[in-house]
Structure formats: C-alpha cells, structure tokens
Amino acid sequence: MSFEDMVRRHVRGWIVGDGPEADVVLGTRVRLARNVRDVPFPGVASAEQLHTVVDMARQAIAGLDARSGGPLKFMRMSEVAPLERELLVERHLISPMHTQDVREKAFAVRDDEAVSVMINEEDHLRIQTLFAGFQLEEALNLADRVDDRLSEVLEYAFSERAGYLTAWPTNVGTGLRASVMLHLPALAMTNRLQQVLGAVARFGVAVRGLYGEGTESIGNIFQISNQVSLGRSEDEILKHLANLAREVIGHERSSRQRMSQDRRALEDRVWRSYGVLRYSRAITSQEAMQRLSDVRLGIDLGIIKGLDQRILKELLVLIRPAHLQSFMGRELSPAERDVHRAAMIRERIRLQETPQA
Amino acid sequence: MMCQRCGIRPATLHKVRIENGVKTEVHLCEQCARETGELPGQESPFGTTFEELMKSFFDLPFLEAPPGEPSVRALPRCPNCGLTWADFKRLGQLGCSRCYDTFERELRPVLKRLHGATEHTGKRPRERGESVRRRELARLREELQQAIAAEEYERAAQIRDRIHALEKGDGAL
Secondary structure (H helix, E strand, C coil): CCHHHHHHHHCCHHHCCCCCCCCCEEEEEEEEEECECCCCCCCCCCHHHHHHHHHHHHHHHHCCCHHHCCCEEEEEHHHCCHHHHHHHHHCCCCCHHHHCCCCCCEEEEECCCCEEEEECCCCCEEEEEEEECCCHHHHHHHHHHHHHHHHHHCCECEECCCEECCCCHHHCECCEEEEEEEECHHHHHCCCHHHHHHHHHCCCEEEEECCECCCCCCCCEEEEEECCCCCCCHHHHHHHHHHHHHHHHHHHHHHHHHHCCCHHHHHHHHHHHHHHHHHCCCCCHHHHHHHHHHHHHHHHCCCCCCCCCCHHHHHHHHCCHHHHHHHHCCCCCHHHHHHHHHHHHHHHHHHHCCCCC | CECCCCCCCECCEEEEEEECCEEEEEEECHHHHHHCCCCCCCCCCCCHHHHHHHHHHHCCHHHCCCCCCCCCCCCCCCCCCCCCHHHHHHHCCCCCCCHHHHCHHHHHHHHHHHHCCCCCCCCCCCHHHHHHHHHHHHHHHHHHHHHHHCCCHHHHHHHHHHHHHHHHCCCCC
C-alpha cells in the first residue's frame, strides 16, 4: 500500500473536511447516552444481560437506513484486534474505556465515521456524531435521526421527570454531551488562554484537552462541552454552548489579527516550526503537535502558502502511536515511534507542498 | 479557570481550605493535583475528576435528614438491580434505570447540585413513547366510559385524573 493509500484509508469524515469557522473550529461532536429500560447499566449488569443488550442493539442498528443516519457496520469489540481498537480511540470513535474488558462490548460505525455507536460502554448505547468545523445543529440533527429510529425498536429507560436515565447522574435528562474542538494558538501565544477559557468555564461549560477528560491539551487544541444535561432542552444546551464557543472564536481571531501586526517575530516562529517538521529525523508527539499548531497558524495567516490547512487535523491522528504502528505493520518502541513520526510528517508535507513563491 | 500551578491546563480540582482561620483556595489541573498528592494516582483518563467530584457530594450536609424526620432512613435496595445507596456512594454510578425511583429522595439534591434542576424539559422517546401513550389514552377513555356506565363515579374520577395527567405529558407511562 502506498503512503497516499494509507492516508486515504485512515483519514476521512470530519478529519478531511473543513466546515464552517474552520480557521478555529476543527470539529464538532455530539453524543447521546441511552439505556434499555430495566436492564441494569453496564457497570452492574451480568454478562448474560449485557449479551442481550448487544443482540438487541445489533438488531436495532441493522434497521438504520440512509434516512435514519445509517447504514452502520456493526462489530463486537472482542472481534476487533487490539491495535485496531487503539486506532478507533485515536480517531475519536470510541473512548479508551471501550477498549478495556471488551467482553460483551460492541461498536457500530458509518463508513464516513460521522455516525458511531458504542454499546455497553458506561451506558448501553452512546450515539455519537462527528462533523468538521462548527456544526452543532447538524451534529444534533443527525444524532436525533439515529436516536429516533433506535427508539422505535428499543424501549429506552426514560422517566417523565428525569428524562433519559443514565449510569452517571451527570448525564441524565437529555443524555446530551456536545463538544466543539478549538485550535487556539494565538490565545496561547499571547497568554490570554487562561483568561478566556477561565471565563467560559464559569458559565457552565467544561474545558478539556483533545482526548477528553483528564487529558492534556496538546497543540493548543481544546474541547469545550456542556456540563448540564438536565432541566434544559437540547436546543437550549446547544445555543448556550454555541454562544460561548463564538466568544472564544472571536477572541482567538482578534488575537491573531493583533499578532499579525508584529509580523517578524510571528513569521520567525512559524518558519522555525516548519523547518523542524520539514527536516527533523525524530520528533515526540508533544513537539510535533506544538510545531503543527504553529504551522497551521502560519497557513491560516497566509504566511505559509501551498500547504493545505487540513495537515494539522490529518497529522494529529496519523502521528499517534496506533496509527504509526498500523502504518509500519509492527509494534514500535517509543524511540522508533519518534523516528517514524518525523518521517511521516516529512512525507506528508512533501506530498502536499507546492513550490513556494 | 486555569491551573494555578502550571498555568497551562484548565483546573479541574477545586478546594477551599481553612487553617487557623485563614482561607486558602486551591485550583489544580489533574496532572498537577497528582504531582502534589492532592489526587491519588489513577489509570483511566475518563471519569477520574468526576469521581472526585461525586465523592465530595456525599460529604455534604444535605444528606442529613431535615429537622423533624428520623435521622436515619432505612434506605432500600433497588428491587431491580440490587444496588444500595452505599454502593452508589462508592461507585458514583447507578445500577439501573429503576434506581432513579428507588433513590429518588436521595438523588434529588445530587441532581440539583449537578444540573441546577431536577426536571427534564427536553426530548422524549418519540415514536414508541407516543404510540404507548396513545394506546394508554385510548384504553383509559374506554375504561372511563365503562365506569360511568356502571355508575362507579369515584373510579371514573380517578381515571379522568389519569387521562388529564397523560394528556399534559407528566404522567408516567
């Protein structure tokens, strides 16, 4: 398989698309937590009960046609090879938790990866939609269509008072968690990140690193998501999150504008990072992400021309350990990964680059 | 709010300490919280901060009975999954959908604190919920006619109230 085939095989959907506000918003994710009525939640249920849920979910998911967000490919997690499981995590399709103790766990995904369902993670069903750019409404609409169809087949745990009933009381009500993935290099460089993200956090949104709760923010990428899921409608939750996200986007853009007035320091930093990515022979993921963040900012501000802005999103997935190992077809030590990561980045830049003016 | 130690990551652990009458606030990200020993080391990147949060709920005075009520209520075990309130305090997770009924009284303040609300106002399971509701309404209306015909007015009034509740959308199915 050629390098280009490999890239095409591994990056699709939200990763290659742009979407609205793509200069700051990398992607949008919506998740709905749903459970089957009266069957104990996965943390408590017996293997037999979980097995039943997998069977019920498989049948329900098989009924998803194009109008209802399908078709989805269904697989039991025990039939997915360990490396493939890690690939799914790196592509934001499943949580790390879903790769552990995989008995009676399952997963379903649409070919473009915009729709996926985890079965027997913390709840019986977690329906997820992923879109490029800032597309909260679109992501919820699609998740809703999947949810509506599944609810015709599965009897959900729902109460008039508390809404959709979930394993964690933090998700009860709408079961909705909506997230916007933001690239905020200018706020980081001007030391305004703390101020801006701190301000939105006070309005009831959670701010996290790229790979969810407890993970570090690498490459100046942050997720903001709603914290409250009960007592407000889905639309109200999305509007609130969208307003706060727009605040952050506005601050990032104004910081970029101000920075581009002092062009020399900025250009120096962008080109240095470009040089490291273009020529290094070993690079850690931490450094690669920081350099990619600089380069992407350089592309956004017109400093670097001839390089596609999607390089950040593509590489942010492709340089992670499971993707590197999948590409090389074998296990790699951390030191080997740094070498192959550098090679991967050089190759990607070479492929995309058109001659500089 | 950002972590006061590294200034890079958002703070997820918030503590207020009062020592010798002096109040100090601690705001740390998860990594710094571990490094300073504020948070025990854990493997899973999912859910750890929330577990800490949940644990803090149970140390709060709202779980004490209001004046005039017995201080210890014999807490039931969920008849469906067998979870006890003590299990929930340990796990932070509920066992099944019926737990929400079993522990309704205990959960309400927890939900209020987490969400600022206790009543759902969003989406309902559409097709199935509606068809079950429609069927239930049709059945009740028939029953009402029978009760009136049999001059069982007390029963008729009960059925009428149930119909009203279902029509308003706040009756349990």
